[in-house]
Amino acid sequence: MIATMVYKLTKDATVEQLKAVGLGDHYANHDRALFYQNASGVPWTASYIAAKGDPIADLYEDIAAEEKARATYQWLIDMTDDVDLQDSLKYLREREIVHSLRFREAVEILKEKQDQRIYF
Incomplete structure (x- = not known):
């Protein structure tokens, strides 16, 4: 979406x-x-996409990526006075917040289950 915005602006x-x-x-x-x-x-x-192979560590990496994206979108919102562009960026920022919250919930679920033996 960002690439499309840059394209449209230039x-x-x-x-x-x-x-x-x-x-x-x-x-x-x-x-x-x-x-x-x-x-x-x-x-x-x-190589920017990091994976350790440990679900909890990988989720924390995902949370960090979502928070970095959220911060970037906020900086971009603050840099423009184009209302339509701001609206699109606000949507993307909010999406990053929701993703971060869901990843945090997944971490808590994994922490609760990590010591349990799972049988199939």
Whole structure:
């Protein structure tokens, strides 16, 4: 969804406008293509997805990812005065909050059950 928002916000921008807002380097390297990277220009990599193999540790990793996304959406909301964009970002932020809460509930369930022997 974020990629779609970025696309919609930049699709009609001129090269001069892209340069003026600091996207000149991106345009020079990627034209108008979406190239997933962080604010420092570090490309996204699958190594960002961490898994330990322990359900509780993995859920805490998921909670951290949801909270980081929530914070990012809030920063983006604070950076724009475009009401439609804010509404979309608020929806995404709220979704991250719900995911985080569900993962926290799952952690508590696993903690309660971790010492029980399960028979099938």
